[in-house]
Amino acid sequence: MSFVHLHVHSEYSLLDGACRIPRLIERVKSLGQNAVAITDHGVMYGAVDFYKAAKAAGIKPIIGCEVYVAPRSRHDRVHGLDNDSFHLVLLCMDQTGYENLSYMVSQSFLNGFYGKPRVDFALLQAHSEGLIALSACVAGQVPQLLLQDGFAAAKAKALEYAGIFPDRFYLELQDHGLDIQQKVNAGIRRIAKETGLPLVATNDAHYLTQEDSRLQDVLMCIQMQKTVDDPDRMRFETDQFYIKSEEEMRALLPDCPEAFDRTAEIAERCNMDFTFGKYHLPQFPIPEGHTNVSWFRQLCLEGFQERYPTPPDGYREQLDYEMQMIEKMGYVDYFLIVADFVDFARKSGIPVGPGRGSAAGAMVSYCLKITDIDPPKYGLYFERFLNPERVSMPDIDMDFGDTRRDEVIEYVKRKYGEDRVAQIVTFGTMAARGAIRDVARALNFTYAEADVVAKLVPGGPGNLHITLAEAMRKEPRLKSMYDSDTRVQELIDTAMGLEGMPRNASTHAAGVVITKLPVCDYVPLARNDDTIVTQYTMTTLEELGLLKMDFLALRNLTVLDDAVRMLQKDQPDFRLEDIPEDDPETYRMLSDGKTSGVFQLESGGMTGVCAGLKPKSIEDITAVIALYRPGPMDSIPKFLACAQDPQNVTY
Numbered sequence: 054m055s056f057v058h059l060h061v062h063s064e065y066s067l068l069d070g071a072c073r074i075p076r077l078i079e080r081v082k083s084l085g086q087n088a089v090a091i092t093d094h095g096v097m098y099g100a101v102d103f104y105k106a107a108k109a110a111g112i113k114p115i116i117g118c119e120v121y122v123a124p125r126s127r128h129d130r131v132h133g134l135d136n137d138s139f140h141l142v143l144l145c146m147d148q149t150g151y152e153n154l155s156y157m158v159s160q161s162f163l164n165g166f167y168g169k170p171r172v173d174f175a176l177l178q179a180h181s182e183g184l185i186a187l188s189a190c191v192a193g194q195v196p197q198l199l200l201q202d203g204f205a206a207a208k209a210k211a212l213e214y215a216g217i218f219p220d221r222f223y224l225e226l227q228d229h230g231l232d233i234q235q236k237v238n239a240g241i242r243r244i245a246k247e248t249g250l251p252l253v254a255t256n257d258a259h260y261l262t263q264e265d266s267r268l269q270d271v272l273m274c275i276q277m278q279k280t281v282d283d284p285d286r287m288r289f290e291t292d293q294f295y296i297k298s299e300e301e302m303r304a305l306l307p308d309c310p311e312a313f314d315r316t317a318e319i320a321e322r323c324n325m326d327f328t329f330g331k332y333h334l335p336q337f338p339i340p341e342g343h344t345n346v347s348w349f350r351q352l353c354l355e356g357f358q359e360r361y362p363t364p365p366d367g368y369r370e371q372l373d374y375e376m377q378m379i380e381k382m383g384y385v386d387y388f389l390i391v392a393d394f395v396d397f398a399r400k401s402g403i404p405v406g407p408g409r410g411s412a413a414g415a416m417v418s419y420c421l422k423i424t425d426i427d428p429p430k431y432g433l434y435f436e437r438f439l440n441p442e443r444v445s446m447p448d449i450d451m452d453f454g455d456t457r458r459d460e461v462i463e464y465v466k467r468k469y470g471e472d473r474v475a476q477i478v479t480f481g482t483m484a485a486r487g488a489i490r491d492v493a494r495a496l497n498f499t500y501a502e503a504d505v506v507a508k509l510v511p512g513g514p515g516n517l518h519i520t521l522a523e524a525m526r527k528e529p530r531l532k533s534m535y536d537s538d539t540r541v542q543e544l545i546d547t548a549m550g551l552e553g554m555p556r557n558a559s560t561h562a563a564g565v566v567i568t569k570l571p572v573c574d575y576v577p578l579a580r581n582d583d584t585i586v587t588q589y590t591m592t593t594l595e596e597l598g599l600l601k602m603d604f605l606a607l608r609n610l611t612v613l614d615d616a617v618r619m620l621q622k623d624q625p626d627f628r629l630e631d632i633p634e635d636d637p638e639t640y641r642m643l644s645d646g647k648t649s650g651v652f653q654l655e656s657g658g659m660t661g662v663c664a665g666l667k668p669k670s671i672e673d674i675t676a677v678i679a680l681y682r683p684g685p686m687d688s689i690p691k692f693l694a695c696a697q698d699p700q701n702v703t704y
Contacts, residue, residue, distance in 0.1 A: 065099035068276035088113035127165030150183025266292035356420030406452030477564035
């Protein structure tokens with residue numbers, strides 16, 4: 054290795070970094086560099102995506118974060134004293150370093166947040182093992198002391214950091230053409246000379262190429278809700294904050310070659326690898342005298358006896374086969390956990406769904422009362438849910454009444470521990486229309502001007518994920534406007550540069566993760582309003598082997614529950630499950646297109662299909678729902694024709 058960028062902000066430094074991860078890796082590789090770090094502001098959102106992209110390209114990934122250090126304790130929140138925080142770059146050397154960084158970043162949100170997620174010296178001292186620290190940009194504590202309090206204070210603070218990170222603290226030299234950096238660099242060099250602390254050259258990259266500085270400028274305007282014409286807005290003073298070549302970097306500080314060589318030394322010291330596909334399931338508390346397998350089998354057999362008092366031939370053999378497969382694949386605790394919180398919901402009178410998705414094909418799900426659907430009755434297949442070739446965790450989505458879902462999540466927290474349960478982050482991204490509106494505001498378009506352009510982007514079900522490039526091909530008026538108006542051209546070009554970037558973090562509507570050890574031992578946490586969420590998305594958590602479950606809040610279940618309660622005032626014995634599946638009045642209602650309020654059948658298109666098919670059985674309704682999705686929708690006319698005249702059916 055020669056030079057390595059160790060201070061880089063990806064798109065996950067939300068609305069601040071413009072280095073998209075795939076393009077970042079492409080850029081580094083094209084420059085002949087074979088390692089790069091990710092150091093987003095205060096978060097680790099992009100760590101796994103970055104790691105996978107780098108590994109796939111043969112680039113060494115260095116996992117890090119530019120944390121915010123509180124001026125006093127992270128618990129102090131006094132206006133005027135604790136508003137400002139200092140930057141510090143932390144890089145993971147190994148698994149211990151990753152766990153320490155994950156813990157500190159989690160704590161910065163959970164109990165250090167004040168304007169920004171903050172760590173403090175107590176956290177750094179207790180969790181410095183396995184981490185390399187860099188003094189950061191001019192917003193770092195040592196540079197700030199050089200600028201404000203003088204050399205002696207800065208030198209003392211540098212030695213304090215070096216005491217926390219012995220042989221692992223480096224003084225950063227940066228040069229983006231700013232006068233303020235010349236003063237900081239002179240002080241940094243002097244500290245290095247007097248203390249022997251090593252120097253390292255970085256570039257605080259926020260975008261990929263010099264030309265991308267305009268994108269970064271607009272991005273910050275979107276973040277600050279300012280326009281590019283506002284002279285008082287926060288902005289980068291030069292266009293030098295990009296991923297530079299080694300030659301460009303060395304030309305900045307020609308008298309300090311060791312600061313560049315040292316980047317490669319640091320990269321060699323950083324060897325953190327993620328492990329994928331190894332499961333970390335929580336342990337279900339088992340009654341004394343049982344193993345998890347014996348307890349699982351006992352519950353399944355008790356449920357089997359209740360569900361099938363006189364079981365047909367082959368049913369018991371099917372249950373044995375499923376139990377063996379679940380045990381073989383290591384998912385016994387998974388089923389026990391789901392069965393337990395569903396049992397809690399039922400006993401608490403919380404509306405819970407009868408079961409949907411492939412889990413309804415498992416007789417074990419039916420016997421454990423996770424679902425209320427008898428798989429053999431409907432010809433459902435266990436193997437669609439679980440089989441030896443499945444490489445991902447089985448997935449059981451559970452529906453709860455929308456007003457009481459949170460009670461189930463609170464039960465799970467009490468059962469496994471508050472620190473072992475978290476909800477899951479999701480990111481709002483700048484889609485085509487949204488990107489146009491965001492960029493238009495930043496470029497000082499009026500609302501009406503932006504609206505005209507945005508509304509030319511095709512909408513509707515077939516265009517949910519349309520890109521601006523596709524929109525230009527599909528909509529001639531948009532292309533014509535682009536070709537004839539230079540302002541619109543700049544607007545669309547800039548929006549194309551930003552579309553798809555994460556815009557904000559929020560909480561996934563349903564996802565919950567449950568872990569064996571505290572969640573932050575595996576992944577960093579953040580706080581979204583009052584909700585604790587993982588910093589990695591649902592798919593990433595699954596890849597890391599964590600137990601993710603969907604606790605869906607379904608309004609229809611609440612409506613059904615309310616209806617049942619009303620009926621029970623006059624008919625105390627009325628139960629939802631006693632309603633017959635062959636009620637002719639119900640099928641007549643659906644055939645007449647009266648589907649308003651019926652789960653999954655109430656959209657305009659679905660109503661039309663029901664009226665065309667005139668369903669006469671549960672199987673007909675199943676077919677309607679299965680067909681009404683992108684792709685299979687094309688077959689609906691043929692399906693309706695065959696249903697009306699079976700002679701049209703061919704095989």
